[in-house]
Amino acid sequence: MNGNGVKAKHLPVENCPEPPSVDNSILFVEEAEGPVWLTYLCLEGYHLEGSTSLFCNASKDWDAPPPSCRLGHCPEPVLSNGEFIPLGPMHINDIVTFQCKDQYILKGSNWSQCLEDHTWKPPLPICKSRHCGPPGNLVHGYFEGNDFSLGSNITFYCEKKYRLVGTQHQQCVDGEWSSTLPRCERLPQTELEKALFAFQESKDFCQAIKTFMQRLSKSGLIMEQVKYSLQVKKAELERKRLLQH
Structure with a gap:
């Protein structure tokens, strides 16, 4: 027993240092001609962070720092321009809730649950700005308005001999223009x-x-x-x- 871990086999100290102790893990030792390999497997309910295997190099030292076994199975959620509750390691079946900062709107579910296969369901959301970007350019047309912030308005026009098909006046609503981009259609020739x-x-x-x-x-x-x-x-x-x- 190594802390809360289990050592599968004793390693001769004359060859390499004692294997690092990793709590909540099982250690497997493989001796062969050349390096000696250590392999760590985490106990049920824990996930490994770091290198799964270490070997004793020519200088008789381990080639990497020991890993750790953290409680829970899901990686910590990431939500740019937002926050989630609770913080810290996530256990199986744990649920987190999400919210965005001011001027951002949540796209996706406002909650997610840690599953046994190390994934989140529903998928993690994103926080999108409530402001809009430029609407795009019309072929044979243009728009008037240079403010793309929340609540702003733009108007589309077509060149001569073309007519507008779609919504001419649009507004920025929660990061999206209120309608799809219109198009300019050529008028029939006389x-x-x-x-x-x-x-x-x-x-x-x-x-x-x-x-x-x-x-x-x-x-x-x-x-x-x-x-x-x-x-x-x-x-x-x-x-x-x-x-x-």
Whole structure:
């Protein structure tokens, strides 16, 4: 008997020092040509911390410090930005409760139990900040608002010729935006826009004119309508140019 431990076999002192005493353990000694090995196994209800095996090296000393057998089977819980009760070694069937610091919210169960297989169930929770991060970027769109703290609001917009699909106004609620990220969907082209696009893409001028007139005829547009649309577009471009200067 070695403290509360059990020694399986006496080790000759002329070869190596006496094996270190480890409470609540069983010690197995293996002698072979070369080093002498010590193996520690913890008694039921305890778990080992440190090296399971030690050997006597050439300097006739043990190669590592002795392990320890701690009461309980589960590792101590870890909860960043929070705390748990009780503290200390956890016995089988022990239950701990969790809570987060201010400005953090608990994600997961607020309690967990130590099982016989050395695990916690339900899984250990995390403490997540109540503030939100940037919502992400929209393809062909953008958002307004640079405050992502709890309770803040942002608004999404799309570029010209695109429409917003989803929730435009969103709020930061307990670390999450109140809705999923919207998207920008391209608006359908008008017949005039299709005709103009076909005209611009054509490399044969005569064929381009012919195709353009065919599209206008097919769509029911008349030249006066086309002229008016072009004048509106020209006015919009001129206004943008003046604003830039």
